[in-house]
Amino acid sequence: MDEKLVQRLESAVSRLESLSAGFHPSASSAISADDAARDPSVVAFADLIDQHVARFSRAAEVIGGQVLDVSKLVQEAFGVQKELVIELKQTQKPDVAGLEAFLKPLNDVVTKATKLTEGRRSDFFNHLKAAADSLSALAWIAYAGKDCGLCMPIAHVEESWQMAEFYCNKVLVEYKNKDPNHVEWAKALKELYLPGLRDYVKRFHPLGAVWNPKGKVYAPSKASAPAAPAAPPPPSASLFSSQSSQASSSKPKEGMSAVFHQISEGNVTSGLRKVTADMKTKNRTDRTGVVGAIEKESHATSRVPSKAGPPKFELQMGRKWVVENQIEKKDLVIGDCDSKQSVYVYGCKNSVLQIPGKVNNITIDKCTKMGVVFKDVVAAFEIVNSSGVEVQCQGAAPTILVDNTSGCQLYLSKDSLQTSITTAKSSEINVLVPSAETDGDWVEHSLPQQYIHLFKDGHFETTPASHSGG
Numbered sequence: 001m002d003e004k005l006v007q008r009l010e011s012a013v014s015r016l017e018s019l020s021a022g023f024h025p026s027a028s029s030a031i032s033a034d035d036a037a038r039d040p041s042v043v044a045f046a047d048l049i050d051q052h053v054a055r056f057s058r059a060a061e062v063i064g065g066q067v068l069d070v071s072k073l074v075q076e077a078f079g080v081q082k083e084l085v086i087e088l089k090q091t092q093k094p095d096v097a098g099l100e101a102f103l104k105p106l107n108d109v110v111t112k113a114t115k116l117t118e119g120r121r122s123d124f125f126n127h128l129k130a131a132a133d134s135l136s137a138l139a140w141i142a143y144a145g146k147d148c149g150l151c152m153p154i155a156h157v158e159e160s161w162q163m164a165e166f167y168c169n170k171v172l173v174e175y176k177n178k179d180p181n182h183v184e185w186a187k188a189l190k191e192l193y194l195p196g197l198r199d200y201v202k203r204f205h206p207l208g209a210v211w212n213p214k215g216k217v218y219a220p221s222k223a224s225a226p227a228a229p230a231a232p233p234p235p236s237a238s239l240f241s242s243q244s245s246q247a248s249s250s251k252p253k254e255g256m257s258a259v260f261h262q263i264s265e266g267n268v269t270s271g272l273r274k275v276t277a278d279m280k281t282k283n284r285t286d287r288t289g290v291v292g293a294i295e296k297e298s299h300a301t302s303r304v305p306s307k308a309g310p311p312k313f314e315l316q317m318g319r320k321w322v323v324e325n326q327i328e329k330k331d332l333v334i335g336d337c338d339s340k341q342s343v344y345v346y347g348c349k350n351s352v353l354q355i356p357g358k359v360n361n362i363t364i365d366k367c368t369k370m371g372v373v374f375k376d377v378v379a380a381f382e383i384v385n386s387s388g389v390e391v392q393c394q395g396a397a398p399t400i401l402v403d404n405t406s407g408c409q410l411y412l413s414k415d416s417l418q419t420s421i422t423t424a425k426s427s428e429i430n431v432l433v434p435s436a437e438t439d440g441d442w443v444e445h446s447l448p449q450q451y452i453h454l455f456k457d458g459h460f461e462t463t464p465a466s467h468s469g470g
Contacts, residue, residue: 008050036089041204045082052188052196053078059185066116066124067185070131073113074189077135080106084141087218093144093211094218102218103142110135117330126170127182129330130189134164137193140201143208153201153208159356161193163333166352166373166392169411173432173442187440309347320344321359326351334359339378345370364389383408393419402426411442423447 036042053075060071084106094102113132122128137160140153150156168186175182204210312324313332321334321343329351334343337357345353349368358376369388374381376395383389384403391400392411397419402408405426412419412433423429427449435441448464455461 036086039086039089041210042082042086042089044200044204045085048196048200049075049078049082052192056185056188056192059181059188062181063185066122067127067182070113070116070128071185073109073116074131074135074192077106077109077113077138080109081138081141088141088209088211089215091212091215091218093209093213098218099142099144103139106138106141110138126167126174127185130164130167130171130186133167134161134189134193136160136163137197140197140205141209145208153205154198157193157198157201161190161198162356162373162375162394163354164193165190165394166354166371169392169432169442170390172440173444176441190440315341322346323348323353326353339376345372358395364391402429405429421447423449 057071057075060068084102087102091102110132113135117125117128117132137157139150139160140156142148143150143153143156151159168190171182171186175186309325311326312322313326315321319341321337321341323332323334323343323345324347326332326348327350329348332351332353334353334355335357337343337355337359339358339360342360343355343362344365345363345367346365347367348370350370352371352373355362355372355374358378359374360377361379361381362372362374362377363382363384364370364372364386365384367386367389370386371390371392373392373394374397377397380399380401381391381393381397382401382403383391383405384401385405386408387406389405389407390409390411393400393416394413396415400410400419400421402421402423403425407428408426408430410421410429410431412431414434417433421431429447429449431445431447432442433445435443450465451462452465453460453462
């Protein structure tokens with residue numbers, strides 16, 4: 001440990017000596033790679049890697065396996081961005097096509113990290129998603145003005161981390177009392193971006209990447225030039241908001257919709273009726289019960305098409321966002337929203353929805369294993385007729401309503417601790433709040449679902465049932 005500390009100190013001293021040796025940014029058009037590498041912004045980014053990325057990598061090496069694989073890609077992505085920061089000091093701002101080619105090495109790494117989250121769900125899925133989603137923060141370097149489709153660099157880093165924090169918090173909760181190595185990994189990942197990358201961008205690139213107006217004109221190598229036009233689709237799927245996955249997953253959903261449509265047309269029901277007729281002739285005493293069962297089945301099948309209808313993700317009449325029948329979609333994002341709009345989520349399963357802006361109200365209806373991350377709501381957040389729902393409030397919400405729901409986890413931020421939570425006909429409701437003692441930890445509280453009613457002085461008094469355990 002002492003030798004590593006001495007090496008880091010010697011490295012820092014050598015950088016300070018190089019800065020004090022009279023280095024000044026050249027006013028000429030030609031800046032060498034060595035001069036660019038000694039620029040304060042590049043030196044600061046190298047320090048970010050030495051401090052935060054190194055800590056994150058050490059935690060990953062202890063865990064190993066898939067966690068180490070995705071962590072190596074995070075380390076590689078930051079290494080690539082360091083090279084891009086050096087390139088900034090030597091290059092004029094390119095056009096759109098040039099910028100795509102410039103970002104291609106970074107996009108390639110992000111794409112590799114995203115692929116680790118696909119396919120069969122791993123036991124370390126939350127680790128993989130947290131790390132892969134966090135890499136979208138590195139797209140701050142692509143900010144080219146208010147019309148480029150990105151937030152300003154500081155806000156982009158913060159909002160990108162909010163998307164990854166949902167899975168990072170799952171790691172913290174799952175391993176809090178099981179394995180401190182995973183807790184250290186999650187904390188190191190968070191501090192890599194907040195405050196690490198955010199403070200770096202705030203200091204050196206708050207208004208966007210600082211190019212060299214007198215530098216060389218960026219020209220991609222001949223080997224990479226032909227591939228540049230084909231590169232944007234994968235990057236847009238990993239660094240920016242992805243829509244390509246929606247197209248790729250539409251065919252299976254249409255197939256399932258077709259299956260449910262065939263059921264609703266009566267093929268299966270007609271088969272059931274023939275069996276019922278046979279049963280009537282053999283056992284007349286059960287005739288009434290059998291008819292009731294048939295009616296029950298027919299009602300159930302008639303409801304199927306409404307639950308498995310076509311997927312929707314749209315803004316209706318400029319006032320209401322509708323998200324319906326999304327299955328296995330982990331990258332749903334409502335980015336362009338305002339405080340006058342509402343969000344209605346219906347019939348979704350195994351999906352995650354992110355709402356980084358402020359909206360009027362949010363309703364989750366008949367969803368299963370649904371995750372929602374939102375910033376602020378003006379009125380209320382409602383969960384009805386659902387099961388296995390996880391919700392994270394990163395800002396403020398005056399009211400949260402949970403009705404007829406089984407299994408619900410609520411993550412409240414420090415700004416939402418004054419939230420009023422109302423529950424009815426619900427079970428397994430757990431609320432997690434930030435720990436007052438240790439930063440980054442969560443404290444879990446279960447809301448009562450059993451009550452004791454006692455008749456006293458002419459009226460009933462109701463108190464939650466309490467259970468004591470050794």
